Amino acid sequence: MSEKKAPFFVGYLGIPKALKGFLLKLSILIFAGFVAGAVLAGATQDDPGEAGFRFDYGRQTVTGVLETKPYPLLYVTEGNERIKAGHTMMLSGQGKTPIMANLSQLEGNEVKVSGIILKRGDLDMLQVAGGQRGIEDLSKQGTIPKSEPLGKWKLQGEICDGKCLAGAMNPGRGLAHKACANLCLLADIPPVFVSSNPIEGQEFLLVAGPDGGPFPRELYNYVGQFLELETDIERRGDLLVLKINPSKITVIK
């Protein structure tokens, strides 16, 4: 075909007859290529599993004793249909914000807490409603259950932020989620260790610092990676808490 007779595509005019077949084949090829790419990329990702905010339960209100170290925990004394008495509930604020300023003033007090449950399997957390609707101080000293030491353990797994892991995001773990997780941890959201296999029947453990305080910022770089830890574990209510030992952390190859 000479240069002058060669079909020429102009967007706002009809498609030249000679180009219709080529255009159709190219369109199918591009579409199939994108579908194949999406399927292949999706196949490399792990199933995030069932987790999320349980708005369908409605707002939950329970009473319990508040502990703020290493992270806000509620030892439920008067539960309801969804949250039973005796359960240790991890608490978080709205989004990536702390529950309230000066929460430590309520340490050991009986409080009425209201919020929305996040749930992934055995892991749950209560996102506390804002302001007075969220935490009501009952001005009564409560009893924080004594922690029960379970000894030193060698574990493999991953440190995540408990809120995204429990379903605020899906997936809420892994290297791609590391920056989000660290922002959550900066907002006093409890970090959670996901163990490769259950420890004393539990797969999820609250992570505390070596001194029993918050998870140290110097260790944030380990969040989202698969790790091997040697660590002390204790039981608080029905929640397992590990005290991380910075010198006994190894990144799994």
Next chain:
Amino acid sequence: MDQAQAIFFAFQVWCNIGAIIALVFLTIGIDRIDEDAQGAYVFRLLLIPGILLVWPLVLWRWFILETKRDVWKNRHQPPRHAHFWVAIIFAITIPAVIIIGLSVRQTWPTNFEPQKLSLLQEQSQ
């Protein structure tokens, strides 16, 4: 200094250098290389954020124009001659990055069973 602090420090240094260059360029340089800018001042404030980020490019263009090395025609020729090789390089590097990323990612330790090493009481003795 951890990685985040190092990145933030490097960004601060970069922007501080950019601020000095913006000050010099917008008060002295721009009048010397662009006669249309002479006597116009308010718009210069709008250039500050851009200069903070791309100050090496500003310095380079200032140098080219100041030393009369600029070839006006070349500047407006689209760099299409590089497109072929750029496309080839992208077609190789993008899949390579994905494949390398997938091959070096960690594997979840499914088979590892937690091991109890000792009791706290035993450690303290």
